[in-house]
Amino acid sequence: MKTTAAPFNWIKHKPKYANVLNAQWQVVSTNILNMRYPLLLLLYFSSTSILFAQGEKFAASIQKGAVIYKKNCVVCHSKKGTGKGKRIPPLAQSDFLIDNRIASIKAIKFGLEGKIMVNGIDYDKSMKAVDLSNKEIADVLNYVLNTWGNQSDKMVTEKEVKAIHND
Numbered sequence: 001m002k003t004t005a006a007p008f009n010w011i012k013h014k015p016k017y018a019n020v021l022n023a024q025w026q027v028v029s030t031n032i033l034n035m036r037y038p039l040l041l042l043l044y045f046s047s048t049s050i051l052f053a054q055g056e057k058f059a060a061s062i063q064k065g066a067v068i069y070k071k072n073c074v075v076c077h078s079k080k081g082t083g084k085g086k087r088i089p090p091l092a093q094s095d096f097l098i099d100n101r102i103a104s105i106k107a108i109k110f111g112l113e114g115k116i117m118v119n120g121i122d123y124d125k126s127m128k129a130v131d132l133s134n135k136e137i138a139d140v141l142n143y144v145l146n147t148w149g150n151q152s153d154k155m156v157t158e159k160e161v162k163a164i165h166n167d
């Protein structure tokens, strides 16, 4: 009697195993397909609503910042953020403001004194700390960072301002 060696035995039975595997894969894949679209939709709506909520918060902060600016900064930095000649530096298109986010937060929170250069002009004046909450500082910075042609996509948050200390 002719016997078949083990590997050949397996090959002989392969179609049977393949069918079992195939059937199992079909169960798995239909499950995935059934789940896929609801999951994708859920992902899509949750991410857009998060982005939308962030956009709303940013816009609201800028709006509040405009009011805070008029009350606390406009006397010196002027309505259009142009400052006042060699006495007060500008905020509109200010390279200092745009490039030194932390120093700008510090200027409002703790005051700023001594030599700085803004758009190539030296200033050696002083600005007293402005009496505002961390949230108000974030709002006014979001306003000045996104007005008069300034643009900053990264929103300043209350948490960020709170974490900055005078050192």
Ligand code: HEC
Pocket (backbone or CB within 6 Å): 069, 072, 073, 074, 075, 076, 077, 087, 088, 089, 090, 091, 094, 096, 097, 104, 107, 108, 112, 113, 114, 115, 116, 118, 123, 124, 125, 126, 127, 128, 130, 140, 141, 144
């Ligand atoms: C009493 C006048 C005065 C007020 C009010 C004032 N600042 Fe200033 N600010 C100055 C002066 C003067 C300097 C420059 C200080 C220096 O020479 O070191 C300055 C510098 C700055 C700078 C850094 C330099 C630049 O121009 O980018 C920022 C940012 C700034 N102020 C933002 C504000 C904001 C925001 C407010 C309101 C919350 C405000 N300041 C209120 C007078 C003022």
